[in-house]
Amino acid sequence: MVIVLFFVALLAFVLMRLSPGDPVRMYLPEDAPEAAVEEMREKLGLNEPYVTQFFRYINDLLHGDLGTSITYRKAIWPMILERLPTTAKITLGTVVVGLLISIPLGIIAGVNQGGPIDLFAMFFALLGQSMSIVWLGILLVFVFSVILGWLPAMGDKGFVFYILPSLTLGYPMAAQITRLGRSGMVDVLHEDFIAATRAKGIPDYLVYSKYAFKNALIPIITQMGLTIGTYLSGSVVVEQIFGMAGIGQLLFTAVGNRDYPLVQSLLVFSAAVFVIVNLIVDIINSIVDPRIKLE
Amino acid sequence: MKKLLLKRMLKSAFFVVGLLTTLFILVMVLFAPAITPYEPNQNSLTERLQPPDWSQGFDGHLFGTDNMGRDLFSRVLYGGRSSFFIAFTSTLLSAALGILLGLIAGYYGGIADVIISRLCDIFIAIPSLVMGIVVSALFGVSKINLIGVMIATSWIKYTKIGRNNVVVARSMEYVHASKVLGASSWRIMIREIFPNVTTPLLIQVSQGIGSIIILESTLSFLNLGIQPPDPSWGNMITNGRNFMATHPWMVLAPGCALMLTVMAFNFLGDGLRDVMDPKRN
Numbered sequence: 001m002v003i004v005l006f007f008v009a010l011l012a013f014v015l016m017r018l019s020p021g022d023p024v025r026m027y028l029p030e031d032a033p034e035a036a037v038e039e040m041r042e043k044l045g046l047n048e049p050y051v052t053q054f055f056r057y058i059n060d061l062l063h064g065d066l067g068t069s070i071t072y073r074k075a076i077w078p079m080i081l082e083r084l085p086t087t088a089k090i091t092l093g094t095v096v097v098g099l100l101i102s103i104p105l106g107i108i109a110g111v112n113q114g115g116p117i118d119l120f121a122m123f124f125a126l127l128g129q130s131m132s133i134v135w136l137g138i139l140l141v142f143v144f145s146v147i148l149g150w151l152p153a154m155g156d157k158g159f160v161f162y163i164l165p166s167l168t169l170g171y172p173m174a175a176q177i178t179r180l181g182r183s184g185m186v187d188v189l190h191e192d193f194i195a196a197t198r199a200k201g202i203p204d205y206l207v208y209s210k211y212a213f214k215n216a217l218i219p220i221i222t223q224m225g226l227t228i229g230t231y232l233s234g235s236v237v238v239e240q241i242f243g244m245a246g247i248g249q250l251l252f253t254a255v256g257n258r259d260y261p262l263v264q265s266l267l268v269f270s271a272a273v274f275v276i277v278n279l280i281v282d283i284i285n286s287i288v289d290p291r292i293k294l295e
Numbered sequence: 296m297k298k299l300l301l302k303r304m305l306k307s308a309f310f311v312v313g314l315l316t317t318l319f320i321l322v323m324v325l326f327a328p329a330i331t332p333y334e335p336n337q338n339s340l341t342e343r344l345q346p347p348d349w350s351q352g353f354d355g356h357l358f359g360t361d362n363m364g365r366d367l368f369s370r371v372l373y374g375g376r377s378s379f380f381i382a383f384t385s386t387l388l389s390a391a392l393g394i395l396l397g398l399i400a401g402y403y404g405g406i407a408d409v410i411i412s413r414l415c416d417i418f419i420a421i422p423s424l425v426m427g428i429v430v431s432a433l434f435g436v437s438k439i440n441l442i443g444v445m446i447a448t449s450w451i452k453y454t455k456i457g458r459n460n461v462v463v464a465r466s467m468e469y470v471h472a473s474k475v476l477g478a479s480s481w482r483i484m485i486r487e488i489f490p491n492v493t494t495p496l497l498i499q500v501s502q503g504i505g506s507i508i509i510l511e512s513t514l515s516f517l518n519l520g521i522q523p524p525d526p527s528w529g530n531m532i533t534n535g536r537n538f539m540a541t542h543p544w545m546v547l548a549p550g551c552a553l554m555l556t557v558m559a560f561n562f563l564g565d566g567l568r569d570v571m572d573p574k575r576n
Contacts, residue, residue, distance in 0.1 A: 007417045019433030126309075126565065130558035132509040134516045134529065135550040138536060142547075146540050230422035237424070237513060251425065252517070255432035263429060271420040 001275050005268065009061065012267040013054050016260045023070055023258045044070065061268065067261035069254070076265045080247060086156060087246035090169065090238060091231045093162045095224070097170025098177060105174075106181020110216070111208055113186050121178055128175025137168040137241040154243040165238045173227055177220055184216025191215075218285055225281030229274035303570045310566025316559035324379055327372035335373035336524045339364030344542050358548040362538060367531075367548045374526035374549060375556065381438060382507040385445035390500055393450035397457020398484045402465060411458070415451045423448035427510060431519035441520060445507050456499055460492035494571045501564035505557040512553050528553040
């Protein structure tokens with residue numbers, strides 16, 4: 001885990017240094033004298049050898065210092081914290097939407113394999129997997145804001161503003177999980193222990209929701225981890241469409257400004273979120289299914 | 296064998312629908328210059344913002360025109376051309392790279408496996424869109440860079456699928472047999488193992504094309520992909536968004552094209568699974 005983060009930091013560092021364009025010149029006015037450019041370069045530590053720069057960066061990271069943004073002239077960690085709630089709320093909304101749709105649909109489809117609900121679920125899932133977030137977001141704005149006028153199209157001023165972003169990210173997520181839930185249920189319903197629970201006279205809804213579903217749960221949790229881990233990028237688009245100031249938007253502006261330290265730290269931050277979420281997933285999986293051992 | 300495969304193909308609704316739609320879209324996009332009389336970048340002040348017109352067949356503006364009087368139907372077709380060019384090139388290259396790494400990791404195991412698997416872990420931890428945004432914004436936007444981004448983010452899946460299937464295939468008797476016969480490692484990997492792990496890889500190729508088309512359109516939407524005035528479904532959506540309330544066809548045309556195309560490839564991928572791997576159902 002630490003190794004992955006170290007190499008992500010290295011990759012981010014190398015990408016920044018390989019890219020054309022000088023962050024110092026972006027920072028200073030166009031007609032700044034050469035001396036001022038040099039002075040600034042020195043101040044930012046950008047004149048030192050790359051190896052020194054990289055290890056200073058790693059050392060700072062280990063001390064919890066994500067550096068200072070060149071364009072905003074502020075420490076990066078507070079900037080991330082300031083924007084984290086918006087992105088976190090979008091993510092939470094997405095998970096709620098995604099699970100509310102997909103768990104019941106997946107179970108019902110799996111139980112009625114080949115039936116009309118199953119066909120509908122499969123089509124619903126394939127459609128969702130084929131939706132680009134861009135297109136889905138704009139389509140939802142078109143329907144719910146432009147035609148129906150029910151929900152706001154832009155902004156970040158309360159609960160209603162999070163409904164469309166959550167639906168936008170939630171549908172593709174629901175699509176994936178419906179499929180996983182369905183195939184998990186189909187597989188498990190053939191098992192002997194399901195027949196045994198039925199023989200004991202346990203009602204069908206309990207058999208499905210308690211005994212069968214638990215066995216379909218592991219791939220669902222794993223997939224959720226992978227998806228949630230990438231929400232920083234999913235929310236770049238959603239934040240852009242719905243005009244919300246989250247971490248995705250911060251990354252988007254930072255990249256445009258060639259703000260080396262900020263982009264670098266955001267890459268490391270997003271990888272850290274990804275790695276931590278997946279660690280939590282492993283722990284949850286080992287609780288749900290004690291046969292899985294943590295490495 | 297062929298007859299059986301054909302029978303299964305016709306039985307799978309997903310496969311038939313997916314294949315026909317894919318072929319239809321491919322033909323439309325490939326023969327765009329012959330189908331549409333309009334140039335995709337040709338402005339016309341007098342024909343701005345016209346609604347879709349089906350009364351004159353292909354001579355009319357089938358999908359209407361945009362704010363600069365350009366024919367949206369031909370822009371959708373030409374936008375599809377660049378999407379397909381990028382998607383096919385990068386899928387081919389990333390599949391080749393990913394499968395090669397997967398074969399090596401799975402066949403040799405040991406240190407090669409550790410290094411390649413760790414490399415996957417590192418690349419998987421950076422979401423593909425984040426990678427795309429960073430690379431496109433810093434290195435400039437060009438088709439070559441776009442293809443580079445797509446390869447950098449999509450080789451992992453091929454490697455993982457390839458590796459896991461090779462590990463299983465490696466211990467099969469036919470592999471031992473050809474080892475005993477003195478075949479070289481490369482011969483075993485390419486002639487013996489590879490043909491037996493193509494099914495999951497083929498399914499991934501079909502779905503991979505879909506996700507690359509989505510990624511390209513997303514980057515274009517963020518202005519980090521195909522640059523205007525050249526059409527791309529993504530940048531047409533960006534432009535059409537501003538006219539959504541009054542002239543919705545500007546955003547609906549590229550959006551539906553995008554959705555239909557990705558759906559076709561996903562149907563095809565699912566259908567392929569039904570046809571080539573019937574045991575799974």
